[in-house]
Amino acid sequence: MRIKSFAKINLGLEVIRKREDSYHDIRTLFQSINLFDILEFYTINKDVISLEGDDKTISWGEDNIIYKAAFLLKKEHNIYQGINIRVKKNIPAGKGLGGGSSNAAITLYVLNKIWKLRLSKQELMDFGKELGADVSYFFEGGLSLGTDRGDNIMPLEDLPLLSCILILPPFSISTSSMYRKGFFSLTSNDKESKIMQFLGSRDYDLLENSFEKIVFDLYPQLKHIKNLFYRLGSEFSLLSGTGSAVFGLFLERRKAERAFSVLKSMYRLILVETLSRERYWSSLKTGV
Numbered sequence: 001m002r003i004k005s006f007a008k009i010n011l012g013l014e015v016i017r018k019r020e021d022s023y024h025d026i027r028t029l030f031q032s033i034n035l036f037d038i039l040e041f042y043t044i045n046k047d048v049i050s051l052e053g054d055d056k057t058i059s060w061g062e063d064n065i066i067y068k069a070a071f072l073l074k075k076e077h078n079i080y081q082g083i084n085i086r087v088k089k090n091i092p093a094g095k096g097l098g099g100g101s102s103n104a105a106i107t108l109y110v111l112n113k114i115w116k117l118r119l120s121k122q123e124l125m126d127f128g129k130e131l132g133a134d135v136s137y138f139f140e141g142g143l144s145l146g147t148d149r150g151d152n153i154m155p156l157e158d159l160p161l162l163s164c165i166l167i168l169p170p171f172s173i174s175t176s177s178m179y180r181k182g183f184f185s186l187t188s189n190d191k192e193s194k195i196m197q198f199l200g201s202r203d204y205d206l207l208e209n210s211f212e213k214i215v216f217d218l219y220p221q222l223k224h225i226k227n228l229f230y231r232l233g234s235e236f237s238l239l240s241g242t243g244s245a246v247f248g249l250f251l252e253r254r255k256a257e258r259a260f261s262v263l264k265s266m267y268r269l270i271l272v273e274t275l276s277r278e279r280y281w282s283s284l285k286t287g288v
Helices: 065-076 099-114 121-131 135-139 175-181 194-201 212-218 220-231 253-263 277-285
Strands: 002-018 024-044 049-053 082-088 143-147 152-155 163-167 236-239 246-250 269-273
Touching: 002 099, 002 135, 002 194, 002 236, 002 277, 024 099, 024 163, 024 194, 024 269, 024 277, 049 065, 065 082, 065 099, 065 121, 082 099, 099 121, 099 135, 121 135, 135 152, 163 253, 212 220, 212 236, 220 236, 220 246, 246 253, 253 269
Parallel strands: 049 082
Antiparallel strands: 002 024, 024 082, 024 143, 143 152, 163 246, 163 269, 236 246
16 A cells, blocks of 8 residues: 655644643644655565665664554554555655654554554544654644644644745754753743634734744744745745744745745755645545
């Protein structure tokens, strides 16, 4: 079985409070985009999980979240059939685009079918929560609100199609390190949520990312990229997750293409589009 595994951006991210389990309660808007990895699944006779990928910067051993997802299902349901998983990576790691979480969700989704487990979407989402905070989102796609650790997912009415330029700096940023650096300044429990205001007005100017101040202080070049997007006609620009990717959204494709032509000599970048929930699922299954 061959299937796509799509990336996401965060249209807003608010850190509310630190939890007793050392995680943080957050509020975020997930949006899927048509940048994707390709995962291939082959059943094998040996009772093993075999994982391989074409990105040499990523570990493809037992510490990989794809392996963990397969192992979790295999162990919980006493599956003795082996599986070989091959990954063609297009979503860069450490850029706030959710590639690993997407891969884990797709692995659960596909193995549920291959092993005929008949698990519901909610059961798959619950398995996803054990693997990572973003994993559950990829069972919804489109525009969705994430609360609690970001793993409580509420699907929302989709936005109009937007062109999206992703600028991908040559460095990665650790989410856990950003939380540690922002321990005293990130939380906004006493502030009115800009995300909830946005849901009523759809005014992009309201949206913000709690991590931008910390990240921009450490990497001022990312703030320069955001400002450059606005000068080139972007409707909205933000750091995705904790970075390091910065995106610019454009209502008009021609504006995005003009900005792309200006930026392509300066940065590594990709021009993509947002995906509605319907397009997410129809595109996901294409070629399966």
